[in-house]
Amino acid sequence: MECGTGSWEIQRNDMAVNERGIREALKVVLDPELKKSLLDLGMIRDISVEEGQVSLSLALTTAKCPRKDDIVDEIKRVLGRLPGVSGVNIKLSTLNREELTQLFPKHPLVGLEKVRHVLAVASGKGGVGKTTIAINVALALAGKGLRIGLLDADVYGPSVPVMLAIEGSPEEENKTIIPIEKFGLRVMSLGMITEKGQPIVWRGPLVSKAIKQLLGEVMWGELDYLVVDLPPGTGDPSITIAQSIPNASILMVTTPQEVALADVRRAIDLFKKFEMGIVGLVENMSYFSQDSSGKPIAIFGRGGGEKLSREFGLPLLGKIPIELEIGKGGDSGIPLMISSPNSETGRIFQGIAEKILSAAR
Numbered sequence: 001m002e003c004g005t006g007s008w009e010i011q012r013n014d015m016a017v018n019e020r021g022i023r024e025a026l027k028v029v030l031d032p033e034l035k036k037s038l039l040d041l042g043m044i045r046d047i048s049v050e051e052g053q054v055s056l057s058l059a060l061t062t063a064k065c066p067r068k069d070d071i072v073d074e075i076k077r078v079l080g081r082l083p084g085v086s087g088v089n090i091k092l093s094t095l096n097r098e099e100l101t102q103l104f105p106k107h108p109l110v111g112l113e114k115v116r117h118v119l120a121v122a123s124g125k126g127g128v129g130k131t132t133i134a135i136n137v138a139l140a141l142a143g144k145g146l147r148i149g150l151l152d153a154d155v156y157g158p159s160v161p162v163m164l165a166i167e168g169s170p171e172e173e174n175k176t177i178i179p180i181e182k183f184g185l186r187v188m189s190l191g192m193i194t195e196k197g198q199p200i201v202w203r204g205p206l207v208s209k210a211i212k213q214l215l216g217e218v219m220w221g222e223l224d225y226l227v228v229d230l231p232p233g234t235g236d237p238s239i240t241i242a243q244s245i246p247n248a249s250i251l252m253v254t255t256p257q258e259v260a261l262a263d264v265r266r267a268i269d270l271f272k273k274f275e276m277g278i279v280g281l282v283e284n285m286s287y288f289s290q291d292s293s294g295k296p297i298a299i300f301g302r303g304g305g306e307k308l309s310r311e312f313g314l315p316l317l318g319k320i321p322i323e324l325e326i327g328k329g330g331d332s333g334i335p336l337m338i339s340s341p342n343s344e345t346g347r348i349f350q351g352i353a354e355k356i357l358s359a360a361r
């Protein structure tokens with residue numbers, strides 16, 4: 001039966017509700033950020049009604065949308081008020097890249113269009129070797145013949161330019177930044193777009209703006225992996241950045257001692273809360289490797305990585321020793337995976353890269 005032209009299009013006789021009525025009602029549900037109707041934005045689809053049961057799908061900008069629950073609750077609240085609606089079933093999905101580009105011409109995703117995977121390297125606390133791991137894992141992946149980018153998004157102290165001895169600023173072409181090529185990696189760092197030696201107070205909006213710039217205005221081109229060095233800790237910047245990157249998998253770096261584990265636990269809990277996938281753990285500074293006859297010394301204790309792995313059901317992808325060459329490499333700008341890719345530790349990095357690749361298959 002066709003309903004009249006009333007605003008709700010609800011067949012009040014038998015209290016049945018139809019798709020037009022649902023659409024009319026949903027007009028008031030807005031995207032919390034864009035302040036536009038979700039229906040007009042094309043984010044609500046496949047509406048159907050059967051015996052009062054409404055089904056629809058909601059296409060989000062990212063599966064990790066922090067306002068997801070609020071949006072779902074609002075849709076349920078609005079539809080639940082309609083006479084004849086006995087239940088609302090919402091299937092969640094995400095907008096595809098084309099749709100996102102149309103909706104947000106300047107969305108950070110645009111710069112990532114041809115990037116197949118993003119691996120964000122995180123740590124619970126500072127100084128555990130996150131950047132060292134990010135660089136050497138990126139190089140190990142590149143050593144497998146893959147096209148790799150490295151984005152240093154560490155707002156507290158972007159150290160990639162120093163650790164890779166990169167001087168100078170990236171070139172710009174048609175308002176697009178060209179990453180600097182080093183050791184076969186396409187590299188961009190917050191340190192390259194800020195005044196040298198100028199301290200910056202990175203507040204939320206500034207972080208978002210800088211990250212959007214690094215993702216959206218950098219010509220990453222075709223990449224198999226973009227490795228992102230996140231800021232340490234569980235503060236706003238690391239979460240904001242991790243969340244701005246769609247479908248990033250997290251690689252957690254820890255050291256073996258108990259005091260570091262507490263921070264890593266907090267970080268893992270937080271990433272899980274935001275439904276971010278964690279590909280695994282790397283334990284850095286696991287032991288001090290002496291010469292071939294000497295026993296390794298567990299300077300920072302033992303077993304931290306294994307403990308976390310068991311607790312969270314996450315794979316421990318590798319244990320990196322404390323090594324003079326790694327420390328020196330950080331200062332000289334020649335990382336271990338360039339100076340000694342086939343050393344014992346080089347092979348551990350290769351193993352980590354292989355495990356990351358097989359997890360993505």
Ligand SMILES: Nc1ncnc2c1ncn2[C@@H]1O[C@H](COP(=O)(O)OP(=O)(O)OP(=O)(O)O)[C@@H](O)[C@H]1O
Pocket residue numbers: 123125126127128129130131132133154157159232284285320321322323324326327328329330331
């Ligand atoms: N396995 C290792 N063996 C020897 N030195 C290491 C090792 N891992 C890291 N380092 C050294 O420790 C210092 C800190 O490492 P790095 O900058 O990678 O840590 P980070 O966690 O990224 O620090 P931040 O929190 O400041 O970002 C560097 O000088 C680096 O060369």
